[in-house]
Amino acid sequence: MTRSNSFHYAHVDQDLLVTSLRPEGRIFVSEDPESTSEDRATIIALTTLAMAQRLGINTPSNCVPNALPYSPHSDTLVFNAPILSSLLNRKIFFLRGWKQFQSCIKGFNALGLMAEHVVDWLQRFGALTKSEREIVINAFLEAHNLVVSFEQSADAISDIDLAIWHCFSRKTIVCSTSSNMGVSLHEILRLMQTRTQTSELGTYTILQPTEGSLVIWCPDERADFMNPEKTRLLRSLENELPKLTRLRTYINRQQRDPGALADALAAGGYFFPTNPQSAKELQNLLFGALVHDDGDTAGAVARALADQKALDTLLSLGCKIDFEQSTIAVQRGVEGGIHGLMLPYWIMLEEICSFGPIRELETWNQASIGAALAAAVLAEKIVRKPSSLNLTIQHRFSNAFPNITREMLGKQQETSVRKIVGVFDIANIQSLAQLLGVTTERHTAGRSTPFVGLGSSSYSNGNRCFEILDNSAQSGGPFAGRNSFHPATQTLNPVAQALILGEDLARVASKNKLENQKLDGELARTLKKSEPAGAAALAGVLLKLLDSGELTVFEIALYMRHMGFNSKRFLALHTSNLNGDSEETYFQNSSEEGTFMGQLAKDLLTLLDWPIGSLVEHAGRQVAARKQSPRSEVALMIYLTGDNCNQPTIDFLNELYLDINTAIDS
Numbered sequence: 005m006t007r008s009n010s011f012h013y014a015h016v017d018q019d020l021l022v023t024s025l026r027p028e029g030r031i032f033v034s035e036d037p038e039s040t041s042e043d044r045a046t047i048i049a050l051t052t053l054a055m056a057q058r059l060g061i062n063t064p065s066n067c068v069p070n071a072l073p074y075s076p077h078s079d080t081l082v083f084n085a086p087i088l089s090s091l092l093n094r095k096i097f098f099l100r101g102w103k104q105f106q107s108c109i110k111g112f113n114a115l116g117l118m119a120e121h122v123v124d125w126l127q128r129f130g131a132l133t134k135s136e137r138e139i140v141i142n143a144f145l146e147a148h149n150l151v152v153s154f155e156q157s158a159d160a161i162s163d164i165d166l167a168i169w170h171c172f173s174r175k176t177i178v179c180s181t182s183s184n185m186g187v188s189l190h191e192i193l194r195l196m197q198t199r200t201q202t203s204e205l206g207t208y209t210i211l212q213p214t215e216g217s218l219v220i221w222c223p224d225e226r227a228d229f230m231n232p233e234k235t236r237l238l239r240s241l242e243n244e245l246p247k248l249t250r251l252r253t254y255i256n257r258q259q260r261d262p263g264a265l266a267d268a269l270a271a272g273g274y275f276f277p278t279n280p281q282s283a284k285e286l287q288n289l290l291f292g293a294l295v296h297d298d299g300d301t302a303g304a305v306a307r308a309l310a311d312q313k314a315l316d317t318l319l320s321l322g323c324k325i326d327f328e329q330s331t332i333a334v335q336r337g338v339e340g341g342i343h344g345l346m347l348p349y350w351i352m353l354e355e356i357c358s359f360g361p362i363r364e365l366e367t368w369n370q371a372s373i374g375a376a377l378a379a380a381v382l383a384e385k386i387v388r389k390p391s392s393l394n395l396t397i398q399h400r401f402s403n404a405f406p407n408i409t410r411e412m413l414g415k416q417q418e419t420s421v422r423k424i425v426g427v428f429d430i431a432n433i434q435s436l437a438q439l440l441g442v443t444t445e446r447h448t449a450g451r452s453t454p455f456v457g458l459g460s461s462s463y464s465n466g467n468r469c470f471e472i473l474d475n476s477a478q479s480g481g482p483f484a485g486r487n488s489f490h491p492a493t494q495t496l497n498p499v500a501q502a503l504i505l506g507e508d509l510a511r512v513a514s515k516n517k518l519e520n521q522k523l524d525g526e527l528a529r530t531l532k533k534s535e536p537a538g539a540a541a542l543a544g545v546l547l548k549l550l551d552s553g554e555l556t557v558f559e560i561a562l563y564m565r566h567m568g569f570n571s572k573r574f575l576a577l578h579t580s581n582l583n584g585d586s587e588e589t590y591f592q593n594s595s596e597e598g599t600f601m602g603q604l605a606k607d608l609l610t611l612l613d614w615p616i617g618s619l620v621e622h623a624g625r626q627v628a629a630r631k632q633s634p635r636s637e638v639a640l641m642i643y644l645t646g647d648n649c650n651q652p653t654i655d656f657l658n659e660l661y662l663d664i665n666t667a668i669d670s
Contacts, residue, residue: 030305031291031332034324035283039336040468042386043394044123048343049350049383050400051126051164052112052119056347058164058210059195061102064354064405070515072530073508074103081348082355085507085642088542091563092549095362095639098504099352101646104195107532109348109376109645110185110278114192116344117276118177121320122167129167144169147215148208160203165210168196175316176217176273180264183234184646185278186220190241190249193218197248213246217273221264224253233649266293272313274320275338280375282337284466286321290332306330339468345379346386350405352641353387357407364421367641370492370540374436374469376643377426377483382472384422384482424482426473427544429537430491430597439470440477442486446551447493450596492543495594495601496550498578499560499608500542504534504644505577506567509657509664523661528654532647533577541643550604553630557604558623561611565619568660571612580650 038044056063062079071078085096105111129140141157144150144166150157172193179186193216200207222238223230241249252267254260261277268275281289294304308314309327318325324333349367356362369377387408390398402409428437431449477485492500508531512523523531549555564574571587579586587609595602611619 029291030301030330031287031294032334033283033287034333034335036322036335039283039322040339042382042392043397045339045343045346045382046386046393046397046401048116048119048123048340049346050397050404051123052116052344052347053404054164055115055119055122055168056102058162058168058199058201059104059192060199061104063102064351064407070511072512072515072527073100073107074530074532079103080355081351082359082641083511084359087507087510087563087567088503091503091559092545092555092640093633094636097356097359097639097641098507098644099348099367099641100644101348105188105191106647107534107538107645108184108188108648109345109643110181110188111192112344112347113278113341113375114179114185114188114276114344116342116347117274117338117340118168118172118192119344120338120340121171121274122164124322125167125171126163129163140170141166147173147212150205150208152205157205160205162201162203165201168210169215172196173211173215176219176268176271177276178219178221178264178268178271178273179276179278180221180260181278183222183230183238184648185276186218186222186249187237187241187648189218189276190220193248216248218249219252219264219267219271219273220249221252221254221260221267224255227253227255237648261289262292265289269293269308269311269314269317272316275317276341277338278341280337280339280342280378280468282339282466282468282471283334284337285468286337287334290318290323290334302330305332308332337468342375342379342382342468342472345375346383348643349380349383350387350408354405354407356641357411362420362639364423364638365641366423366425366638367643368425368427368541368545369643370427370537370544370645374467374473376645377424377436378469378472380424381476381481381483384424385476388482422482423484424476424488425544426483426489427492427541428489429540430493436470436473437486437489437491439467440473440486440489442489442491444491446600447491447547447598448596450494450593490544490548492540493547493594493597493601494536495590495597495605496543496546497536497539498574498590499564500539500546501534501536502564502567502569502574502577503560504539504542505531505652506564506569506660506664508532509567509660513661513664522658523654525654528657531652531657533649533651534644535646535649538644538646545640545642551600556623556626556630557607558611558619558626561608561614562619562623564612565616566664568663569612571609573656573659574609574612576656577652580652 053063063081065078065080071080071083073083079102081100081102083098083100085098088096101107101109102111129137132140141161144161145152145157147169177189179189193211196211197209197213197216200209220238225232225235238251242251252263254263261281264277265275294308295301296304308318309325309330315325318332321334321338322336324335326333352367367380369380386393390401393401430444430447473483474485475481476483512527512531546555546560550557575586575590578590591602591605594605
C-alpha cells in the first residue's frame with residue numbers, strides 16, 4: 005500500500021529503502037522546535053515593543069480623536085476614514101506604520117530582527133554570575149562616561165539598553181533589501197545614537213555617535229525594479245555624517261541574499277534579510293555563501309570555523325558548531341522580522357477598541373513582503389488562543405495590550421469575527437500568490453515593474469511565510485488561502501494614492517477651519533502621499549469591489565472631485581510632475597493590464613473633468629441601478645505602509661485643500 009504522505013517516486017512501499025542512515029552534509033538542518041514556538045515569537049514581538057518605547061515611540065497609543073498622521077503630539081496608528089467609508093458603504097480604517105520610519109511597515113520588520121538578538125543576549129545575561137554581570141555593566145558605563153559604582157548602576161541602567169549596546173555598538177548589520185528596510189535600519193540606529201535616555205545616573209544615548217554600522221545590499225540604479233527616488237534616498241544615507249551606512253548594489257535578486265550573507269560572514273556581523281529565512285532556506289544560503297565553484301564543502305566549512313569573524317556570524321544565526329566533525333547544524337531561521345511585524349496587528353486591535361465594538365473586521369494587508377501577511381496571521385492566531393502561551397508571557401502581553409485582554413479576549417471573543425486578506429501586485433503574480441494557487445481572469449500583468457515585492461526568488465523550499473499562511477488556510481484560520489489573496493493593478497494604485505491623500509486632507513479640513521483657506525507648514529507636514537506599495541491594499545479593495553459590481557468608476561471619480569482632483573491634478577500627483585506624455589503613458593500602462601483597466605483609465609480621466617453637477621447626477625444613477633444593499637457590517641482595516649517617495653508641494657496641497665474645504669462647506 006502506498007503511503008499518502010510519501011514523497012518517493014514509487015508505486016508501492018519499499019520498506020528496505022531507508023535513506024535516513026546516510027550521513028548528513030557538513031551544513032545541515034537540525035531545527036530546534038523552540039525556534040518557531042509561539043512563546044518565542046511573542047517574546048520577540050514584546051521586546052520589539054519595549055525597544056520602540058526606549059526610542060521614544062509612544063505605543064500603543066490611546067487614540068486621539070481626529071489625530072493627524074505625523075502629528076508631533078501622537079503616535080496613533082489607527083485612523084478612521086469617513087469619506088472612504090461613505091464611498092465603499094462600510095466602515096473603513098487606516099493602519100499606518102510609525103511616523104519615525106515614514107509610516108513604513110519595514111520599521112517593525114527591522115526592529116524585530118534586532119529584537120531577536122536582544123532576546124538571546126538577555127537570556128545569556130540572566131544566566132551570568134554577579135561578577136560576570138559587573139564586567140558587562142562596567143563596559144557600558146565606561147563607553148558612556150558614566151563614572152559610578154556597579155552597585156549604583158545595577159538597577160539604574162535598563163537591561164534593554166545594555167543589550168542593544170552590547171549587540172550593535174561594535175558589530176555590523178548587513179541588510180539585504182529592495183530599499184525600505186535598509187532605510188528603516190539606518191533610522192533606528194540613528195535614533196539609538198541621538199535619543200537621550202534619562203536615569204538617576206544622568207543622561208546618555210544608547211549608542212555613541214561613532215557606534216553602529218550598517219551595510220545595505222540594495223538594487224543598483226540600473227536594475228529594472230529600482231526607481232530614481234529610492235536611489236537618491238539611499239545615496240543620501242551613505243553621505244550622512246557621522247558615517248553610519250555603506251551601500252552594496254545588485255542587479256539580479258538572486259545575488260542579493262547570498263551576497264549579503266557572505267559579507268556578514270566576512271565582517272563577523274549580523275545577516276538581516278528583508279524576507280524571513282526558514283532554517284531550510286538559511287541552510288541553502290550558507291551553502292551558497294561558503295562553498296564555491298570547486299565544490300570543496302569540507303574545506304569551506306573548515307575555513308569558516310577557523311575564522312573568528314565567520315564563526316561569530318554563524319553563532320549569531322543560532323547555528324550549532326561541531327569542531328571535531330567540522331559541521332554546521334542550522335537550528336533556526338532568521339524570523340525575527342515576522343515577530344516584529346506582529347506588532348502593528350496587535351497595536352491595531354488595541355487602538356481600534358477606541359472606536360467602539362466591531363462585529364466583523366477584515367484586515368487588508370499589502371504583502372510587499374510575505375512576512376507582513378504571515379505576521380498578521382500568526383498574531384491573530386495567538387490572540388485567538390492566548391492560553392497556549394507561557395503564563396509569564398501571558399502576563400507581559402496583558403500589560404502591553406490591556407484593551408485586547410479586556411475587550412477582545414473577553415465577552416467579544418465569542419461574537420467578533422476577524423479575517424485577514426492579502427493583496428499582491430498583479431505585475432508580480434509569479435510569487436507567493438502562485439504558491440497559493442491564485443489565478444486572475446480579467447486582468448494581466450503587463451510590462452510594468454512590480455511595486456510590491458513577493459519575488460519568486462524569496463520563496464524557496466521550506467519557506468516559513470508560506471508555511472504559516474498554508475497552515476491557516478488548512479485549519480480554518482483567519483487567512484483562507486487563495487480566496488483571501490487578491491490582486492491590485494497599477495492602474496488603480498495612483499487612484500488609491502489620491503484617495504488616501506484626499507482622506508487625510510479632509511481630516512485636516514474638518515479639524516482646522518483656517519480663515520485664509522491655506523495650510524501652514526506644520527499642517528502640510530502631516531500630509532503625505534503613500535508610496536505605490538503603501539497604497540496597494542486600498543487598490544486591491546477597489547479592484548475587488550469594481551469586479552464584484554459593488555462600485556463604479558462614476559462614484560470613484562465623484563469622490564476624487566470632492567477631494568479636489570481633476571485629471572490634471574491626478575496625473576500630477578501620479579507622476580510627481582506634469583510632463584507632456586503622462587496621460588498617454590497612463591493609458592498605455594493601463595491597457596497592458598487588460599481591457600477592463602484600459603477602459604477604466606480612459607473613463608476616469610474623462611469623468612474627472614466633467615461638470616460636477618453632471619457627475620453627481622450620473623453617479624446617483626449608477627448607485628440606483630445597483631440597488632444599493634444595506635451598509636455592510638464588515639469593517640475594513642487597510643494597511644498603509646511607507647511614504648518614501650516624492651511628495652507633493654505645499655502649493656499643490658493648498659490647491660486641493662481649497663477645493664476640499666469648499667466641498668465640505670457645501
